[in-house]
Amino acid sequence: MSLNLNDKKAVVAEVSAKVAKAQTIVVAEYRGIQVGHLTQLRAQARAQGVYMRVLKNTLARRAVEGTAFASLADEMTGPLIYAISEDAVAAAKVVNDFAKSNDKLVVKAGNYAGKSLDKAGVVALASIPAREVLLAQVLGMMQAPVSAFARALAALAAKQESGSPAAPAAVAEAAAE
Numbered sequence: 001m002s003l004n005l006n007d008k009k010a011v012v013a014e015v016s017a018k019v020a021k022a023q024t025i026v027v028a029e030y031r032g033i034q035v036g037h038l039t040q041l042r043a044q045a046r047a048q049g050v051y052m053r054v055l056k057n058t059l060a061r062r063a064v065e066g067t068a069f070a071s072l073a074d075e076m077t078g079p080l081i082y083a084i085s086e087d088a089v090a091a092a093k094v095v096n097d098f099a100k101s102n103d104k105l106v107v108k109a110g111n112y113a114g115k116s117l118d119k120a121g122v123v124a125l126a127s128i129p130a131r132e133v134l135l136a137q138v139l140g141m142m143q144a145p146v147s148a149f150a151r152a153l154a155a156l157a158a159k160q161e162s163g164s165p166a167a168p169a170a171v172a173e174a175a176a177e
Helices: 007-020 036-049 059-065 068-077 090-101 117-124 131-159 167-175
Strands: 024-029 051-056 082-084 106-112 116-117
Touching: 007 059, 024 036, 024 051, 024 068, 024 090, 024 116, 036 051, 051 106, 059 068, 068 090, 068 106, 082 090, 090 106, 090 117, 116 117
Parallel strands: none
Antiparallel strands: 024 082, 024 106, 051 082, 106 116
């Protein structure tokens, strides 16, 4: 079905708005994938907050024109699905995870914060843990010394309450736990 000029302008405007807020765009070739599988891919993308759409390549080129993603225009050939995300790794993770289970989806290229990525770059980006996981890891590292100190103080207080003098070895042992 052919789009008229006003429809094309609307599509370019919609995609341009998504690209303006995006950190990552991943492009994959979907030739030969059944409609049901594409529907599953889109559902996974929606769940992760990734904007995913099949676009005419000329409209996609116009949408990225003049942005940090303009270098991606050279890769826009063939039947492509575009994954655009505000999260740095979400688009790469969704496309890469789906490509592992469906060999007909071929990751072609990507762009992260203005830097072009080949297939290996997209796979490497997808292997980075999600933002929430990274924040939890940092918080865990920050809490480790504090919690060890709190355990040492609790052990010292318990020894003093029991009436026996606290030995420095017992405090060191509690701190090591």
